[in-house]
Amino acid sequence: MIQYVSTKGGTTPVHFETAVLNGRPADGGLYVPTSLPEISLQQLQKWKNLSYTELAFEILSLFIDDSVLSESELKNILHKSFVPFFHPEKIPTHHLKSKNGVYLQELFHGPTLSFKDVAMGFVVNLFDFFLKRKNKHMSIVVATSGDTGPAAAHASIGLKTLDTWTIYPEGFITEEQERQMTTISSSNVHAVRINGSINGSDDLDELVDALFANDTLKEELNLSSVNSTNWARVMMQTVHYFYGYLQVVDKIGEALNFAVPTGAFGNLCAGTLAREMGLPVDKFILSNNQNECLDKLFKTGLFQKSKVINSHSCAIDISVPINFWRYLYFSIGQNPDNIKSLMQEFSENDQVLFDAATHERFSKGFLSATVSDERTLDTIREVFQADDYLLDPHSAVAVAAYEMQKENLSQGSKTLCLCTAHPSKFPATIREALNQENLPQQAVHFSIESSRILCQRFYDCKFDTMYEAVSETMKKSVQQKESLSAY
Ligand SMILES: *Cc1c(COP(=O)(O)O)cnc(C)c1O
Numbered sequence: 001m002i003q004y005v006s007t008k009g010g011t012t013p014v015h016f017e018t019a020v021l022n023g024r025p026a027d028g029g030l031y032v033p034t035s036l037p038e039i040s041l042q043q044l045q046k047w048k049n050l051s052y053t054e055l056a057f058e059i060l061s062l063f064i065d066d067s068v069l070s071e072s073e074l075k076n077i078l079h080k081s082f083v084p085f086f087h088p089e090k091i092p093t094h095h096l097k098s099k100n101g102v103y104l105q106e107l108f109h110g111p112t113l114s115f116k117d118v119a120m121g122f123v124v125n126l127f128d129f130f131l132k133r134k135n136k137h138m139s140i141v142v143a144t145s146g147d148t149g150p151a152a153a154h155a156s157i158g159l160k161t162l163d164t165w166t167i168y169p170e171g172f173i174t175e176e177q178e179r180q181m182t183t184i185s186s187s188n189v190h191a192v193r194i195n196g197s198i199n200g201s202d203d204l205d206e207l208v209d210a211l212f213a214n215d216t217l218k219e220e221l222n223l224s225s226v227n228s229t230n231w232a233r234v235m236m237q238t239v240h241y242f243y244g245y246l247q248v249v250d251k252i253g254e255a256l257n258f259a260v261p262t263g264a265f266g267n268l269c270a271g272t273l274a275r276e277m278g279l280p281v282d283k284f285i286l287s288n289n290q291n292e293c294l295d296k297l298f299k300t301g302l303f304q305k306s307k308v309i310n311s312h313s314c315a316i317d318i319s320v321p322i323n324f325w326r327y328l329y330f331s332i333g334q335n336p337d338n339i340k341s342l343m344q345e346f347s348e349n350d351q352v353l354f355d356a357a358t359h360e361r362f363s364k365g366f367l368s369a370t371v372s373d374e375r376t377l378d379t380i381r382e383v384f385q386a387d388d389y390l391l392d393p394h395s396a397v398a399v400a401a402y403e404m405q406k407e408n409l410s411q412g413s414k415t416l417c418l419c420t421a422h423p424s425k426f427p428a429t430i431r432e433a434l435n436q437e438n439l440p441q442q443a444v445h446f447s448i449e450s451s452r453i454l455c456q457r458f459y460d461c462k463f464d465t466m467y468e469a470v471s472e473t474m475k476k477s478v479q480q481k482e483s484l485s486a487y
Pocket residue numbers: 114115116146147148228261262263264265266267268315316394420421
């Protein structure tokens with residue numbers, strides 16, 4: 001049986017289904033498998049020609065017991081989750097001709113045009129499958145920095161097993177992202193706009209933590225989370241590293257670099273797990289915007305919470321990259337006592353200074369960079385002019401970080417830059433970068449255009465009173481539903 005434990009070691013091991021439905025273990029840690037599967041180069045060779053969903057099946061099978069999800073059940077859930085993708089290849093790769101050895105992995109062809117769709121459709125469908133089997137209903141809360149909310153909302157449309165609440169900070173996300181949440185008319189999907197938040201989605205993460213800390217509420221609503229604290233999100237994200245690798249390398253065994261725009265460190269954490277499982281990675285290029293917490297951490301060993309700065313790449317405007325803890329757990333040898341005291345120290349002091357040995361261990365195989373808004377805009381313009389390829393601001397952060405670090409990469413090594421959103425979600429930034437009012441056709445997507453004419457529907461709520469407002473509203477909504485279904 002494959003078992004899941006808390007990084008803080010305070011809960012008994014559970015199997016996959018419980019880890020997914022709980023979202024987070026009760027001790028405030030993060031779920032991790034007790035061991036990671038090992039994948040040999042021979043195995044990679046055999047997987048060379050698989051489609052993305054076929055490869056996903058092979059990799060996920062290693063994390064999920066047959067008794068929890070049979071082969072055909074897993075295949076069906078995967079298939080269903082990727083049907084809404086706009087591209088037949090699901091996650092295609094593009095070669096950037098103007099830069100030697102640089103490839104782009106397009107993770108943004110899902111229904112809400114960001115990389116969040118890659119794991120979210122699957123995770124929400126998993127919830128639905130497990131809940132149907134148990135004949136249960138759950139409420140999901142999602143705090144969002146712009147892309148997680150739309151992905152969760154979209155994936156939940158029409159499901160009877162779930163009510164999904166996306167909570168977003170006004171002024172911290174684009175109008176296009178907001179409309180992706182507020183123009184959904186499915187009665188089980190709710191959007192909540194918070195006015196007056198100071199630290200954007202980090203404040204809302206704290207709100208979600210507070211909701212979860214309320215046991216009565218948690219029980220009454222049967223509350224769970226599909227933020228990247230949920231193991232299934234991270235697990236699913238390991239797949240695109242393998243897939244991209246197999247598409248780009250000339251020879252299996254060759255080490256590849258990955259440049260990754262990072263916020264909560266979920267995507268990068270998945271990359272490090274893939275590396276741990278045996279994927280030949282040369283360097284990860286950790287790409288921060290001005291919210292440089294992780295760049296600083298990897299360069300100096302100081303993990304420090306700071307105020308969130310609004311940037312053009314809003315989905316990575318995050319000051320506390322929660323999934324760093326999950327990576328650290330594996331990186332320093334699966335010692336839960338250690339993680340527990342470090343997490344404790346961080347929550348008390350808003351910072352931890354790692355000792356030199358630990359810092360050296362976790363920063364191995366990493367390069368990092370902080371990319372300013374100005375440099376992001378320049379990169380969008382340069383790549384557009386040289387390649388006729390339009391990067392979104394997040395993908396541009398990864399390409400810019402590659403440029404800043406390319407001297408430190410191994411001679412002749414290739415780099416895959418993870419492109420995490422479609423430019424049509426950020427028209428104002430694209431206009432500014434290209435210094436033109438007319439958007440090029442690459443910045444227009446019909447799904448965004450069609451949301452512009454619809455009415456918006458959302459709960460409006462003040463930051464100061466959000467805890468009570470959100471919890472009472474959720475309760476009332478569930479009670480109304482129950483009394484309606486009693487007739
Ligand atoms: C969420 C997101 C990221 C960052 O992913 P993390 O797992 O939070 O590090 C990067 N780019 C875009 C567009 C995103 O939506």
